[in-house]
Each structure stands twice: as C-alpha cells, then as structure tokens.
Amino acid sequence: MSNASMEALQPSLQPQPGAPDNWKRFFTFSTDHKVIGIQYIVTAFVFFLFAGLLAMVMRGELLTPEADLVDRTVYNGLFTMHGTLMLFMWTFPMLNGLANYLVPLMIGARDMAFPRLNAAAFWLVPVFGVILTASFFVPGGPSQSGWWAYPPVSLQNPTGNLINGQSLWILAVALSGISSIMGAVNIVTTIFRMRAPGMGWFKMPVFCWTVLAAQLIQLFGLPALTAGAVMLLFDLTVGTSFFNPELGGDPVLYQHFFWFYSHPAVYVIILPIFGVFSEIFPVYARKPLFGYPVVAVSSLVITGLSGIVWVHHMFASGTPGWMRMLFMFTTMTISIPTGIKVFAWVATVWGGKIRLNTPMLFALGGLIMWVFAGITGIMLASAPFDIHVNNTYFVVGHFHYVIYGAVVMGFYAAIYHWFPKMTGRMYYEGLGKLHFVLTFIGANLNFFPMHPAGLMGMPRRVASYDPEFAFWNVLASLGGFLLGVSTIPFLLNMLSSWARGPEAGDNPWRAIGLEWLVSSPPPHENFDEIPVVVSRPYGYGSDEPLIANASEKE
Amino acid sequence: MSTTNVDQSLEVATVHAGEHEEEDNRMFGFIVFLLSESVIFLSFFVGYIVYKQTSAEWYPAGFEGLEIREPLINTIVLVSSSFVIYFAERFLHKENLWGFRIFWLLTMAMGSFFLFGQAVEWMHLPFGFKDGLFGGTFYLLTGFHGLHVLTGVLLQGVMLGRSFIPNNYAGGEYGVNATSIFWHFVDVIWIILFILIYVWK
Ligand code: HEM
Ligand SMILES: [Cu+2]
Numbered sequence: 001m002s003n004a005s006m007e008a009l010q011p012s013l014q015p016q017p018g019a020p021d022n023w024k025r026f027f028t029f030s031t032d033h034k035v036i037g038i039q040y041i042v043t044a045f046v047f048f049l050f051a052g053l054l055a056m057v058m059r060g061e062l063l064t065p066e067a068d069l070v071d072r073t074v075y076n077g078l079f080t081m082h083g084t085l086m087l088f089m090w091t092f093p094m095l096n097g098l099a100n101y102l103v104p105l106m107i108g109a110r111d112m113a114f115p116r117l118n119a120a121a122f123w124l125v126p127v128f129g130v131i132l133t134a135s136f137f138v139p140g141g142p143s144q145s146g147w148w149a150y151p152p153v154s155l156q157n158p159t160g161n162l163i164n165g166q167s168l169w170i171l172a173v174a175l176s177g178i179s180s181i182m183g184a185v186n187i188v189t190t191i192f193r194m195r196a197p198g199m200g201w202f203k204m205p206v207f208c209w210t211v212l213a214a215q216l217i218q219l220f221g222l223p224a225l226t227a228g229a230v231m232l233l234f235d236l237t238v239g240t241s242f243f244n245p246e247l248g249g250d251p252v253l254y255q256h257f258f259w260f261y262s263h264p265a266v267y268v269i270i271l272p273i274f275g276v277f278s279e280i281f282p283v284y285a286r287k288p289l290f291g292y293p294v295v296a297v298s299s300l301v302i303t304g305l306s307g308i309v310w311v312h313h314m315f316a317s318g319t320p321g322w323m324r325m326l327f328m329f330t331t332m333t334i335s336i337p338t339g340i341k342v343f344a345w346v347a348t349v350w351g352g353k354i355r356l357n358t359p360m361l362f363a364l365g366g367l368i369m370w371v372f373a374g375i376t377g378i379m380l381a382s383a384p385f386d387i388h389v390n391n392t393y394f395v396v397g398h399f400h401y402v403i404y405g406a407v408v409m410g411f412y413a414a415i416y417h418w419f420p421k422m423t424g425r426m427y428y429e430g431l432g433k434l435h436f437v438l439t440f441i442g443a444n445l446n447f448f449p450m451h452p453a454g455l456m457g458m459p460r461r462v463a464s465y466d467p468e469f470a471f472w473n474v475l476a477s478l479g480g481f482l483l484g485v486s487t488i489p490f491l492l493n494m495l496s497s498w499a500r501g502p503e504a505g506d507n508p509w510r511a512i513g514l515e516w517l518v519s520s521p522p523p524h525e526n527f528d529e530i531p532v533v534v535s536r537p538y539g540y541g542s543d544e545p546l547i548a549n550a551s552e553k554e
Numbered sequence: 555m556s557t558t559n560v561d562q563s564l565e566v567a568t569v570h571a572g573e574h575e576e577e578d579n580r581m582f583g584f585i586v587f588l589l590s591e592s593v594i595f596l597s598f599f600v601g602y603i604v605y606k607q608t609s610a611e612w613y614p615a616g617f618e619g620l621e622i623r624e625p626l627i628n629t630i631v632l633v634s635s636s637f638v639i640y641f642a643e644r645f646l647h648k649e650n651l652w653g654f655r656i657f658w659l660l661t662m663a664m665g666s667f668f669l670f671g672q673a674v675e676w677m678h679l680p681f682g683f684k685d686g687l688f689g690g691t692f693y694l695l696t697g698f699h700g701l702h703v704l705t706g707v708l709l710q711g712v713m714l715g716r717s718f719i720p721n722n723y724a725g726g727e728y729g730v731n732a733t734s735i736f737w738h739f740v741d742v743i744w745i746i747l748f749i750l751i752y753v754w755k
C-alpha cells in the first residue's frame with residue numbers, strides 16, 4: 001500500500017473528540033457501531049429480565065387451576081405485555097445489537113453506512129420500552145388484547161380515555177417499527193456497499209447473509225403491520241370503521257396485515273440465529289461449514305417463501321378451504337431450505353474435533369430444541385391438525401421451543417462466543433456450563449408439558465383451567481422458575497468477567513473470520529488497514545490465508 | 555496472490571472511501587427506504603380494493619361518487635411537475651444556478667397548487683373520515699399521500715434556501731437528487747391512487 005493513501009486514512013483512526021473511552025461511553029449518543037451494538041444488547045437484556053419476571057407471575061398463577069394469584073384482567077395484561085416485550089423489546093433489539101456489533105467487523109468495514117442514523121434508531125428503543133411500561137400505570141392498565149391486538153377486542157376502551165393501554169401499545173409498536181426500518185436501511189446498505197475489497201458475496205460469512213435476509217423482511221414486511229396499526233389507531237381513537245365489525249369494518253383484514261408481517265417476523269428472529277449456529281459449529285468442531293454456498297443462499301430462499309405463508313395463522317379465521325390448502329402447501333415448502341441448513345450443521349459437527357465450550361453447548365442445545373420445534377411446526381402447518389389445536393397450549397409450546405429453545409439459546413451462544421471479543425476478557429467456563437444446564441433443563445421442563453396439555457385441550461391465554469391439566473402445569477411452572485433462576489449465574493458471570501475476568505487475547509477460539517484479526521476489544525474504526533479478503537470463510541483445516549496481508553498482521 | 559495486486563485493490567478502496575462513496579451510500583439507502591415505504595401505500599391500496607369489493611354499502615348514504623374534473627386538473631399539474639423538476643436538475647448539472655432555482659420554484663408552486671386543490675376538495679365533500687369504509691379509506695389514502703406532497707414541498711424549500719448559501723452548490727447534488735427522486739415517487743403513487751379512487755367506478 002502506498003504511503004500517501006495510508007496517510008489519508010490516518011486522521012479517521014483517531015477516536016471521536018470528546019467521546020469518553022471507558023464504560024461511560026455506553027451512556028452517550030455514540031456513533032461507533034460497537035458501542036451501539038452493546039447498548040442494544042444490554043437494553044434488550046434488561047427488558048428480557050422484566051418480561052421474564054412477568055412470565056414468572058404467570059407461571060405462578062398457573063401453578064394451581066384457580067385464578068388466585070392475580071385476577072383475570074391482570075393476567076390478560078400480563079401475557080400481552082410479556083409477549084410484546086419479549087418480541088419487540090428483547091428479540092429485535094438483541095439481534096440488532098448482534099448485527100450492529102458483528103456485521104461491520106465481519107465484512108471489513110470501519111462502521112455502519114450511516115452511523116448517526118444508527119444511534120438514533122437505537123435511542124428510540126428505550127423510548128418505546130418506557131411507553132410500553134408506562135401503560136401499567138394508566139387507568140385501565142396495559143393492553144389486554146394479546147400481542148396480536150386483534151380487533152374487535154383491541155378496539156374496546158372501557159375507560160374512554162384517549163391515552164389508554166391499547167393506544168400506548170400501538171404507539172410503542174409503531175415507534176419500534178420506525179426504529180427497525182431505520183436499522184434495516186442501514187444494515188442493508190452496509191452489507192451491499194461497504195464490504196472490504198475481495199469480499200464477494202460468496203466470501204461473506206453466513207451470519208451476514210442471514211442478517212441481510214432478515215432485514216429484507218423488515219423492509220418489505222414491516223410496513224404492512226405499520227399500515228394496519230395506523231388504521232387500528234384511527235379506529236380506536238377517532239372512531240373510524242376499518243376493522244370494527246359493528247360499523248361494517250373487516251376485522252379479518254387486520255389479521256392479514258398483521259400476519260403478513262408477523263409470520264415473516266419469526267424469520268427475522270430465527271435467521272440470524274441460524275447465522276450464529278453457522279458461525280459457531282465450524283469453530284468448535286474445527287471443520288469448514290458444510291455446503292457453505294447453499295447454506296448462505298437458503299437464507300434468501302426462506303425470506304422469499306416467508307412472504308407467502310402467513311395465512312397459516314388464520315386457518316381458523318373463517319378462511320376458505322382452497323386458501324387453507326394453498327397456504328398449507330407453501331408453509332410446508334419452507335421446511336426444505338430449513339432442513340438443508342439443519343443437515344449442513346449436523347454434517348459440519350459430525351466427526352469433528354468437538355470442543356464443548358459454553359457457546360458450543362448452547363448452540364447444540366438450541367439446535368436440538370429447534371429440530372423439535374420444527375417437527376411440531378410441520379404438524380401445525382397441516383390445516384386439520386391446526387384447527388384442532390388452534391389457541392391451545394400446544395401452540396404455546398411450539399413457539400416457545402422456537403423462541404426460547406432456538407432463539408434465546410442462540411443468543412446466549414452468541415454472547416458467550418463473542419464476549420471475549422467485545423470485552424477483551426474471558427468468562428468463567430464453570431458458571432457458563434452451569435447456566436447452560438439450568439437453561440436446557442428448565443426450558444424443556446417448562447415448554448414440553450405444554451404440548452400434552454394442549455393436546456388434551458387446554459386453551460391458551462387463560463388464568464384458570466380445568467384441574468385435569470394441573471399435572472402438566474405444575475411441571476411447566478417448575479421449569480419456568482428454573483429458567484428464572486438460570487439467569488443468575490449468567491448475570492454473575494457476565495458482570496464479574498467484564499470487570500475482572502482473565503485477559504482473553506485477540507482470538508481465544510482460534511477462529512477464522514475478520515473480526516478475530518483485530519484486537520479485543522476492537523479499536524475505534526476497527527481496522528488500521530482495510531483487509532483484502534482472498535478466500536472463503538470457514539477455512540478450518542486448510543492453510544489458505546483469509547486475507548492477503550495476513551503475514552504482516554501476525 | 556502477488557503483493558502488487560493487493561496494493562492496487564487497497565488503493566482503489568482508499569480512493570473510494572471518499573466523499574463520493576458516502577453520497578452513493580446515502581442514495582442507495584434512500585432508495586431502499588422508499589421501496590420500503592411503498593409497501594405502506596401498497597397495503598392501503600389493498601385495503602381499499604378489499605373494502606370496495608366486499609362491503610355491502612360502499613358509499614356513504616346519499617353520496618353518488620366523486621367529481622373527477624378538479625382532481626384531474628390537480629393530477630395533470632402534479633404529473634407535469636415531475637418533468638419540471640427534472641429540468642431543474644438538468645440546470646443544476648450544467649451549473650446554471652438561476653435556471654435551477656426558477657424551475658425548482660416552479661415545482662414547488664405546482665406542488666402547493668396540488669395541496670391547495672386537495673384542501674378545497676376536502677372542504678366541499680359531503681362526508682367525513684368516520685363515514686363508512688369509503689370515507690375512511692378515502693381520507694386515509696389522500697391524507698397520507700398529501701402528507702408526502704407536503705414533505706416534498708418542504709424539502710424543496712430547504713434545498714432552494716441552501717442554493718443561496720455562497721459556494722454551497724445548491725445544497726449538494728445528493729440533497730437535490732434525493733428530493734427529486736422522492737418527488738417522482740410521490741407522483742407515481744398519486745397516479746395509482748387517482749385511478750383507484752377516481753377512475754375505477
Ligand atoms: C422464562 C421463560 C418463559 C416463560 C415461563 C413463558 C411463559 C409464557 C406463558 C405462560 C404465556 C401465556 C401463554 C398463553 O396464555 O397463550 C406466554 C406467552 C407468550 N410468550 Fe412466553 N414465556 C417465556 C419466555 C418467552 C420468550 C423468551 C419469548 C420471546 C422471545 C416469549 C414470547 C411469548 C409470546 C409472544 C407469548 C404470546 C403472548 C400472547 O398470547 O399475546 N416467551 N409465555
Ligand atoms: Cu407463521
């Protein structure tokens with residue numbers, strides 16, 4: 001590289017003037033994607049704990065068949081807020097955090113394409129979190145219509161106030177949508193336009209592929225929900241008739257708007273987890289990712305297919321038979337690209353030199369629970385079966401296997417795996433393994449019993465139930481409390497390791513990837529010199545260098 | 555791989571990392587954003603079509619259907635303004651600042667005329683937002699679109715103002731180009747909307 005061009009880069013390597021260099025920077029309007037990434041992750045985790053606490057109350061209530069701990073209205077508020085917070089304040093911000101932190105490092109960029117937009121998108125998150133939480137304190141309490149907010153239930157406003165649980169809910173969800181679109185524009189632009197020289201599409205790590213696929217869903221699905229939310233808000237506050245059946249409106253149209261986005265939204269959440277799995281398995285099995293190009297492209301295939309399956313959530317909404325058949329078929333086709341991925345991970349791990357560090361444990365545990373969720377998912381895709389178990393605990397069991405089993409476990413895997421990179425310190429393996437064991441047992445104990453209870457006919461969203469379901473519910477509650485307890489070793493581990501953990505070094509896992517070539521934590525602007533990528537990712541067991549000037553780097 | 559090769563690509567990277575690169579990124583991001591926004595309009599359109607096809611009484615009682623004459627004039631003005639803004643841009647590229655300003659101002663005037671026409675129409679219609687599904691979707695669609703026209707005119711105002719800052723080259727190519735793409739977008743949406751609401755009986 002010529003000296004002149006080197007010098008041209010130098011000034012930008014200096015930290016931003018006035019930006020603090022210690023922990024305080026996490027409380028500033030920083031435009032560094034790494035700081036923003038951690039801000040997202042920590043904020044999301046705070047809300048995870050809060051929404052988890054609400055789940056504990058629910059499981060406490062369900063410990064006995066009677067509604068004795070909280071009354072039914074409070075219970076309605078609890079599951080609504082639990083579901084909403086978990087999805088909008090935990091999973092989305094969490095994966096935005098991971099994407100923010102990792103994507104620029106992985107593609108060899110100095111930052112996101114729009115750093116200030118990035119920071120603005122993040123700071124909306126606590127705002128809408130506060131709005132949602134504030135709804136506990138308005139007359140009438142938080143929204144009670146579940147995270148779907150189906151009309152006509154969501155159009156009821158017994159207090160008559162303009163500011164009520166439901167209108168705050170819609171406001172928060174709309175803000176979260178704005179923030180997500182801002183984030184998506186940023187991430188998509190970054191991946192398209194900021195890749196380091198040499199990093200062609202098929203040299204890009206799978207995590208970036210999956211993030212791209214997920215953000216495309218945000219861009220082209222989310223606006224449909226926004227449109228539905230706007231119309232709902234007018235119905236609720238102004239008295240228009242869009243979804244109000246009493247005034248001639250069409251509540252099922254709302255369901256279409258809602259699920260046109262919210263089904264693909266589950267892929268927004270799960271695809272990056274597939275990316276995390278694809279990053280982690282090769283490292284801890286020390287083998288290249290099996291079928292890399294196919295795994296990469298199948299993410300986009302899933303995105304495409306996810307846009308044509310939403311009606312499977314409406315099999316029981318008076319949907320005509322031909323439509324049921326059509327959407328049953330399209331839904332089942334999604335299992336093909338997904339199955340390919342699962343196959344590729346198994347083939348990657350198979351016969352490898354496996355190291356069972358905490359990230360690997362969480363990834364393997366997540367994969368197992370994902371496969372189970374996939375099986376119940378195919379069962380639900382079949383219309384006759386779905387109509388039978390619709391709105392029973394079978395469905396609740398299925399989606400918690402997805403979002404706890406695969407997504408939360410995947411998040412944990414990611415946090416442990418990149419913790420040394422983010423903080424420069426190592427976590428304590430013993431505490432990590434304890435955390436894993438408690439989580440894995442707790443999650444299965446919590447969510448497996450929901451399936452038999454559902455098959456027996458236990459409806460969801462109820463505070464009290466027939467005593468015949470008591471056995472399964474006691475088991476589930478015990479599992480739930482165990483999950484609550486499992487976060488304690490995690491928190492202890494993270495806080496103490498971040499403060500005093502042993503130095504991790506730049507590449508403790510001997511992993512291959514641009515993010516492991518920079519120091520831990522990476523410097524401001526990531527790279528002294530933009531790397532030139534010459535080979536595919538996941539070159540475990542081959543001597544081919546990942547970047548052209550690798551020898552100088554050592 | 556030889557080192558010279560690497561040097562070359564690094565050089566390319568460094569040259570690219572300049573100002574121009576950033577403007578290209580912004581343009582890319584802006585177009586992605588507009589694509590995403592068009593899904594909101596698309597959803598409203600779908601809603602309109604579904605309601606029109608399925609609802610028992612479509613128009614509010616005593617209402618026969620919309621006048622098409624004034625809205626047609628409005629449409630012609632808005633659509634022509636897309637050509638005017640194109641010429642404004644051309645002048646800017648030829649560094650003819652006054653040509654740019656005059657045509658730019660003309661675009662703003664035409665956009666404002668459209669908004670004014672819409673306001674007049676709204677005031678004379680015998681039904682309101684709450685009057686059935688037609689009333690609801692009509693005001694939702696035209697209102698949401700009108701908000702975009704207003705945004706466009708305001709953006710144009712900002713760009714015009716910036717063109718008077720000495721040495722500022724009319725607020726930069728990016729701002730002008732993005733505003734004009736936005737204007738074309740608003741135009742295309744209006745054409746669909748006009749056909750749906752006024753032409754389709
Ligand atoms: C400690 C772990 C958890 C426990 C004990 C738990 C428990 C529950 C319970 C009892 C319900 C009510 C089910 C119903 O009546 O339909 C529920 C609903 C729900 N949960 Fe969880 N959950 C946990 C974790 C999660 C996570 C991590 C997520 C998402 C990331 C999540 C998302 C949801 C959603 C979306 C609903 C549906 C809410 C609604 O019906 O509107 N949960 N959960
Ligand atoms: Cu679905």
